[in-house]
Amino acid sequence: MIGESMVEPILFVVMGITALAGAVTVVIAKNPIYSAMGLLGTLFSVAVLYVVQLAHLVAAVQVIVYAGAVMTLFLFVIMLVGVDKEENREETLPLQRVWVGALAGVVIVFAAVVTFVGDFDWVTGGTTATDPEATNGTIEAIAEPLFTDWVLAFEATALLLTIAAAGAIALAQFRRRRT
Amino acid sequence: MVPVGWYMGLAAALFLIGALGMLLRRNALVMFMCIELMLNAVNLTLISAGRAMNDLNGQVAVFFILVVAAAEVVVGLAIIVAIFRRRATASVDELSELRG
Numbered sequence: 001m002i003g004e005s006m007v008e009p010i011l012f013v014v015m016g017i018t019a020l021a022g023a024v025t026v027v028i029a030k031n032p033i034y035s036a037m038g039l040l041g042t043l044f045s046v047a048v049l050y051v052v053q054l055a056h057l058v059a060a061v062q063v064i065v066y067a068g069a070v071m072t073l074f075l076f077v078i079m080l081v082g083v084d085k086e087e088n089r090e091e092t093l094p095l096q097r098v099w100v101g102a103l104a105g106v107v108i109v110f111a112a113v114v115t116f117v118g119d120f121d122w123v124t125g126g127t128t129a130t131d132p133e134a135t136n137g138t139i140e141a142i143a144e145p146l147f148t149d150w151v152l153a154f155e156a157t158a159l160l161l162t163i164a165a166a167g168a169i170a171l172a173q174f175r176r177r178r179t
Numbered sequence: 180m181v182p183v184g185w186y187m188g189l190a191a192a193l194f195l196i197g198a199l200g201m202l203l204r205r206n207a208l209v210m211f212m213c214i215e216l217m218l219n220a221v222n223l224t225l226i227s228a229g230r231a232m233n234d235l236n237g238q239v240a241v242f243f244i245l246v247v248a249a250a251e252v253v254v255g256l257a258i259i260v261a262i263f264r265r266r267a268t269a270s271v272d273e274l275s276e277l278r279g
Contacts, residue, residue, distance in 0.1 A: 074212065108195060135234070161249070
């Protein structure tokens with residue numbers, strides 16, 4: 001039997017591999033539909049990692065908003081724009097990929113060193129004992145700071161969503177000016 | 180319990196893959212998906228750091244990021260569709276009128 005303390009490491013490894021595989025699929029897939037499917041896998045894996053870290057509401061919102069609404073919108077646009085055209089992958093700038101690869105390698109090595117050598121006290125302020133009750137992200141727990149400390153930001157995002165919807169409609173209504 | 184550094188490492192790898200895709204791909208839609216990938220990596224960082232610091236505000240920040248990302252996707256995809264209706268292309272290499 002698996003002990004309860006082993007649940008999080010196992011989930012982390014499985015979902016981490018799934019998330020990375022999906023992310024790689026997004027970048028290397030020739031067909032944008034496959035890219036969208038890879039992104040979907042990454043979004044679900046990250047949602048599971050949220051649940052593991054007790055961020056229940058955020059995980060639910062991630063699945064509903066991202067995996068539901070945003071990915072549907074992406075798939076609509078991919079179908080509309082067309083997937084049959086081959087993307088031009090020839091390089092116009094010489095050595096571009098070499099530079100990008102070298103830069104990526106440096107960042108990977110830096111991230112790995114910081115992750116496994118450092119103990120991240122400088123990031124998180126040195127708290128070691130985590131209290132599961134303090135960060136249990138239930139709806140009530142999230143709503144309390146959301147509607148007290150951050151109510152102005154909350155109203156601003158509501159305004160932002162209205163403006164975004166109006167802007168999208170305005171862009172859809174746009175016609176070429178008659179000359 | 181998994182140390183917070185492991186989550187940070189996973190988030191860094193996801194962000195790196197998203198940034199690489201942003202640099203290597205030319206399809207505007209795939210570049211957009213890479214932006215979503217990077218946003219998710221940052222969200223994972225915020226949740227992990229919030230748990231390590233016993234602070235719920237990390238999750239509130241992720242909530243706001245999700246809302247802003249949704250608004251960004253709506254406007255961005257509308258722009259891509261509007262460009263496609265004029266130019267019949269989704270490749271960013273062919274849209275270079277604004278260069279200096």
